[in-house]
Amino acid sequence: MLGIALLVACGAWQGSGEELGAACMDCHGELVEAWRASPMGRALRPLAAAELADLAPVADPRTGFRYALERRGERGFVVEEWLGPDGRSVAEARNEAELAFAIGAGVADTSYAALRGGRWWFAPLEVLSASATAPRHAVFAPGQMTKPGLRLDVAISDECLACHTDALPPERFPSNLAPSSAWTPRGPDCGHCHPAAAAHAEHQSSNATGPDPIVAAALRTPIERVSSCARCHLQGDARVPLANDPSLARAPGGDLLAKLAVFTGSDANGEIPFVSQTERMVESVCFTASLAREGRALTCETCHDPHRSVFETRERERVRAACTRCHASDEAAVLGRDAPCSEPLARRATKACVDCHARRTAPFDVADVEIFDHKIERKPLAPSKLAAIRVKQSRGGELKRFRWPGRPVPLDGDPGLELLGLVGADQAERALALVDAKPDAAVERLAIYHHTRGGLLESARRFEDARKAYLRAKLLDAGSAATRINLGLVLAQCGKASDGLAELDAVVREHPASDGALRNRALVKLALGDAAGARADLEAAHALLASAATARGLAEIARRENDRAAHERWLAAARALDPVGR
Template sequence: MRRSISSWRPLLLTVAILITLMAVIARAEQNPDAPCAKCHQQIYDSYERTPMARASGLAVDGVIPADFVHAPSGIHYRLFLKDDRAWLTYQRISDSSLRSLDGKQELLYYLGSGRRGRTYLFQQESYWFEIPVNWYAKKKTWDMAPNYLQAKEMPFTLPVDPGCLRCHASGVQPSLPGARNHFSAAPFAHGGIQCESCHGDASAHLAQNGRAPILNPDKLDAVRRDSICLQCHLEGEVSIPRAGHTLTTYQPGDNLFDHVAYFVHKQQGGMPGRATSQWEALLQSQCKRKSGDRLTCTTCHDPHNSSAPAERVSYYRSKCLTCHSGSAFATQHHPENPDCTSCHMPQQSTADIAHEQATDHRIPRVPDLTVKDAAAISKELTTINNQPATPREFGLAYAQIAQHGDQFAHSEALRFLKAAETSIDNGSPDPELHTQLGFLEQTSGDKIQAVREYEAALRDDPPNSTAAGDLAVLKIQSGDTVGAVRLWQSVFSHDPSQLAAGYDLAVTQCSLGDAVASHQTLTRLLQFSPDNLRVRQFLSAITDGSARCGSNR
């Protein structure tokens, strides 16, 4: 017998209570530092108000409403909270069905404290992505994600990277083979930067009610002390994981440079027009050069506290006067302006972060706001602070730059990586080295050697989507259509954000006369890239029969 609506009410109330409890539990799980408050209440309360503590969390707890039209693409974006769920909607009204767009996506987590910016994460089939729009706090505006300000199509496949997540969240999970943004569950366990990110594993400390020791960064030698901050505040132009390591293998107390090598161009002093990370800029300062290891991030920054805006000038001035304590500085040096940083750590415009600026940690005596001429910067790479690096690491660093068309970097990458390849121990897998060598050989025109390198990479790492996708291109060029299809299917099944591989797969399937398979591939492409005009046109042509798969192809 059908129940009346009133008879469902107790069940609906129970479900509502359950959903509310689940939300409360989820919020609690985002804050595992609560046990620390038992003994460190004042520090805990202060830290909870810092940007680091609020660097990520549940989307419903961090919604910044958006309602704007992106002019170049004509898409109307809205971000809002409804029924305790966060949503993004996107819409383009057009006379052409191929250009019309109307969709929505539930948002699950946010990244960014909101002090400088914020974005949000969503998932499709356990693949996690950032939304295509960002909040830029300094200009108090919503706009497209960096590098997409003038995009004519909505970029919907911006993969979440574990290396980026670890600087915004805690308990970052390892991604599954084949795609860096594919996770078996949520990509991170706890929102914000938690105590263990700097103080290490606290389980024994908590189990013994604080009697067991816990990592105190101030007790470490300088490089390990500094590494705790540098794991997030050092970028360089290129960072290369050491063999057998990644940034995610780093743990507080380690030497960060045992895990990652950081590279910059030689003679890159001055303003290079990119967002130089704080530490590499600080290394150029006279303050650091004269103070040596005594000067570190926490000399000026209290990681447990953020000064209120009204207190920042006096707070940072007091830090400067710790060393510059003479009366000339304290009373006579620009008494009309107590803000030392306004002259000696000015905000610099950067060319690679949209709507953003970076504080100049070079601490120049006389501010130089000019952008350094790119021609004056050496093309040679060097490691930050002259840390040692192997030929493999130099080669991989140059290979990253070579992908942007730099011929000097291309030749240097080949030279270093070929030398590194000859020294690989028998049986030691190095798929990244082989993948990059394959790309370099391919762009040099040596397709036979490129095939060998890609095949070596795939023997070491079968889900390697980069090697498989590039090898598929070489196979289709050589007439091995079946081999190319097999590789593209592997790539697109492991990583659907590889849109080029998916599209090439659909075209080849159609050319082989398999319209059904091509239709399925294109449909899945639109699930991950709904505004892809080329895919839409091809799918429409197959649907209406104007693309006769297998005919004249």
């Protein structure tokens, strides 16, 4: 639901035409059927237009925009209207976008991908599931609540999708570009969590000799087992891959923190994000104490069968059984302890231990929902009272590295990783103080470090240093279009406009849907005195993705050329796209 990764990259296309779990059905049919029916098994799916019925529009008085989710036959749309000073919808400012697919397990809420300019964006509305306090209804998405008037500006990249499916679209740029080839959204297949699942299925079906390549859960360490879930259930304020291929961090198996640096807020005061299960469980005494007990380590599947819905009756029984491994289930003592529960036995039969020992609280980043805080405590904190929704855990900008209890993390305290973490946590001003600090050699080998550092140096108008940083990033990842787009403009700012133009020409040839490359090339052409070429590039960029800023740029070029009609036309286009004049 929430975009939380610093580095975006595409993985290999797994293909999505085969039914979920088909390769495992012969031997694990019951588990596959349970997974297909579970919310997590449907974490990415085609839109069912009926799910948009009977949802009231949502208005934002801060901006004057009103949004609605509409069903039209078997198709769904998000409609945006701007209400003028008289409270009436302004026809020129009305926009709509078709919904491409649904995102999320839907236990608490569902997000939607909206198609605008041939790209996927998070719709500004989500649908909350019915709860004890409110019927099913639409609310603003977190980004829309924290930054009013985003107007379909939050991109859905493959990094966003990677926790909801292992069948990513073909590699493309920009990363939220809708694929031109057929692609069907579906939830994660068995190989998303089981290392070597495909090789195991082939081994079994071919009656091969030799060792089975599957990595059985029982042979994995507790940290490795928790890591499988932490890949997607450990949100953090920033996640930084420790290799140039970020798909390695998404792959199942191994210790996640050996592949990924996760930064969380250090000033959260008990306020938790929607996706906080691993972070909070690891803070529990139950978890830390269990690591010392042979065969009794607490992992996610101690309480949850990952193949099944949390609403199944057996899930409640599984949670109670997990607690009674170490705590008394009746008046008998376990591990030398007296019965810890003061509830009468009859009442204990109808409740799970977590009903009392894990609080239900509102997360800080999703409105109108409550979730189980996975920190197990004798006396849990009171539910959080939030003044406003926010996206990041840290409110003051202080971050800390997430770590397993009593274990070191790679490159601890490295200023380069801290720089990346701060930028990922939207703390660019703090990160700027680290641009001249010397990182470890391992961080020096990360293309994303040099790309991010280049952006910070560019913002500080240190263009020559930014040029060197982008060149280093390009050397480490020659295929990064984003780096080359930035480099092209910085070259012009360093007095090398012809070199910048050549760089951007190449990007536009390779990625004709890149409006960013066209906009930067327009700026370089202006620097070279080619106003007509700049106008053509901005018009092409606007045709790809209509933008008020691009329209204003075209209006300014028309003004300089004394083309009054074009000037007025582009100003009108900018007003229609941005009636509040952001």
